[in-house]
Every structure is written in C-alpha cells, then in structure tokens.
Ligand SMILES: Nc1ncnc2c1ncn2[C@@H]1O[C@H](COP(=O)(O)OP(=O)(O)OP(=O)(O)O)[C@@H](O)[C@H]1O
C-alpha cells in the first residue's frame with residue numbers, strides 16, 4: 362500500500378498542502394501545536410472516513426471557512442485510486458475515482474491504515490473495558506460473524522439482567538425462564554471465547570516478535586487472557602460449557618441480588634506481561650508505550666493476512682518517550698514493508714541511517730516544507 366500524494370484545503374490549521382510522498386518513511390518535525398497531528402489525522406480520515414479524535418465535521422474545517430477538502434492518490438495492489446473527501450458544515454461527501462460513494466462502507470478499504478496515537482497507551486494503563494474494545498474491534502475487522510455474535514450477546518445480557526431484577530422481586534415466577542436464557546447465553550459465549558483465544562494467540566506471536574526487535578531481545582512480551590471464570594484455550598467447547606454452567610449456578614443468588622450478569626466475555630480482560638511483570642502495574646512509561654506499540658503493530662500483520670496488503674502506518678508522537686535504541690529499532694522493525702508517517706518534535710536520537718532513507722518535513726503554523 363502506498364500513498365503517492367496528499368492534498369489538503371482548509372483542513373484544520375492547514376490552508377493548503379500539496380505533498381508528494383512516494384518514499385517509505387516520512388517524518389514531520391516541529392514544535393507543539395503546529396499541525397503535525399492534523400496531517401496524520403487527515404490520512405486517517407481518508408482511510409476510514411472519520412477522525413480518530415473528533416466526532417464533529419465542523420471541527421475539522423478551518424476556522425471561519427465553510428468547507429474543507431482532502432485528496433489522496435494511492436496505490437493498492439498495483440492499482441491506482443483517487444480518494445477524496447469533502448467536509449461540509451453539516452456532513453461529508455466521500456468519493457473514489459471521481460465517483461461519489463453513497464455509503465461510507467463502500468468507500469472504506471482502499472487505504473487501510475494503522476494509527477498509533479498517545480491515547481493508545483490506555484491499552485496498557487487503562488481499564489479492562491479499553492482492552493476489550495480493542496480486541497472486539499480487531500476481531501470485528503476480520504470476522505463479521507463475531508460482530509453479530511457480540512451484538513447478540515449485548516442484547517441477551519440486557520434481557521437477562523432485566524429478568525434477574527424481576528426474579529429478585531418474585532422468585533418463583535421467572536426462575537424457569539432464567540434457565541432458557543442461560544442456555545442461550547452458553548450458545549453465544551463459547552464461540553466468542555473461542556475466537557478471542559484464537560485471535561489473541563495470533564496477535565501475541567506477532568506482537569512478541571516486534572517487541573523483541575524494539576527492545577533488542579532485552580524484554581519478552583507475553584499476552585495473557587484473563588477470563589472471568591476458570592477456562593483456558595486448551596479446553597474443548599464441552600469443557601468450557603460445563604465450566605460456565607456450573608459457575609452460573611454457583612453465583613445465581615449473587616446475580617439475582619445484584620440484578621446483573623457477572624460472568625462472561627463482557628467481564629474479561631487481558632494482561633500484558635514483560636519479563637514476568639504485569640506492565641499495567643509495574644511497567645515504566647517507556648515499557649508501557651513499547652508494549653502498547655507492539656500490540657498495535659501486530660495489527661499490521663493481521664490486516665496483511667486478511668486483506669493481502671500491508672496498511673500504511675501512522676505514528677503520532679511515539680518517539681518522545683522511547684530511548685534512542687528503541688527509536689531506531691522501532692523504525693527498523695517496520696522497514697521495507699510498510700509506508701510510515703511519523704510525527705515528532707525533534708529528530709534527536711534518530712539514527713543517521715534512518716534519517717538517510719526518510720523524507721523529513723518541517724511543520725510550522727500549518728505550513729509544511731521539505732527539509733534538504
Ligand atoms: N478547525 C481548525 N481550524 C484552524 N486551526 C485548528 C483547527 N482545529 C485545530 N486547529 C489548530 O491546529 C493546531 C495544530 O494542531 P496539531 O494537533 O496538529 O498540533 P501538533 O503539531 O501535533 O502539536 P503537538 O506536538 O502538541 O502534538 C492547534 O494549535 C489547533 O489550535
């Protein structure tokens with residue numbers, strides 16, 4: 362996957378930009394608040410039709426202007442495509458090769474991208490909910506059945522919680538109905554668990570390898586699924602089912618009292634471990650960042666497996682907290698396969714070999730100029 366050129370008009374603080382970018386590595390350098398993230402955001406927007414940091418279209422249009430436009434010429438599997446987005450106060454129009462696409466789903470897929478932004482540190486530091494959302498989004502990208510099963514699970518849990526509350530009021534009346542819902546619940550949680558185990562195993566293999574490169578084999582990353590009941594990936598479906606049903610009967614009273622479904626994939630988590638230490642608790646800032654980054658970079662391989670094409674990679678502000686060795690090894694870990702766009706406030710600590718193969722741009726008040 363290659364972006365060949367990017368054009369922006371009245372986008373955020375960038376009045377006009379025409380960028381030719383056939384190289385593999387692009388570095389955008391400048392002090393804070395100059396427009397570096399805005400450039401990556403524009404590529405993300407061209408990729409997915411939405412911004413990663415703003416829900417409103419209006420915010421993306423330059424202050425005082427009525428509209429903004431973004432264009433990219435890309436090459437995917439040898440085929441050129443022209444992607445264009447027009448942002449209007451009330452919405453947006455997306456088109457490919459000059460033809461407006463009525464649905465976003467018809468537009469997406471021609472510029473797959475993986476973004477790592479400072480917020481992604483929450484993958485290690487944040488709550489289980491953040492990690493579950495990551496897993497669900499990633500698996501959802503490659504399995505529509507999974508998305509369907511998850512939405513069924515969410516609905517069923519709402520229904521079940523409602524029933525639990527009713528039982529709390531009048532026990533005899535609804536207890537038999539609970540058995541029916543429990544059967545339905547088992548039928549959903551097992552395939553979801555199976556997919557999560559399978560997927561996390563693949564992701565771990567790739568993340569581990571990337572992590573080893575970045576840390577020069579000094580650290581070994583492990584990812585461990587933490588289920589809400591005692592199950593593990595070696596179990597057969599029957600064993601999981603048995604385990605789940607027996608646990609459900611044990612906690613039935615508690616669930617009725619609380620009016621809430623207390624076990625299942627909606628309560629699970631995963632742990633990132635480096636050299637036997639849980640990074641959520643014991644990781645340094647740099648270690649946490651490296652682990653989150655490795656996990657995100659593993660997504661690149663997943664997209665490649667599923668779509669047969671390497672996505673572009675957008676790295677926003679990741680270099681600042683990595684030491685010089687990690688910086689260099691991060692940039693070599695991805696070398697040769699993935700076109701990469703990186704923002705940084707300083708080029709310090711980036712090796713000269715990396716700089717030699719990079720196109721460097723200075724970003725000042727929304728104006729982007731090539732260095733050299
Ligand atoms: N709609 C808009 N119109 C004009 N300017 C905007 C708009 N939205 C944001 N900006 C400005 O764009 C500037 C640059 O934002 P950006 O997030 O790209 O900075 P940055 O170079 O990544 O800085 P940092 O190093 O702090 O991350 C901000 O100062 C912000 O005020």
Ligand SMILES: [Mg+2]
Pocket residue numbers: 397398399677678704
């Ligand atoms: Mg920024």
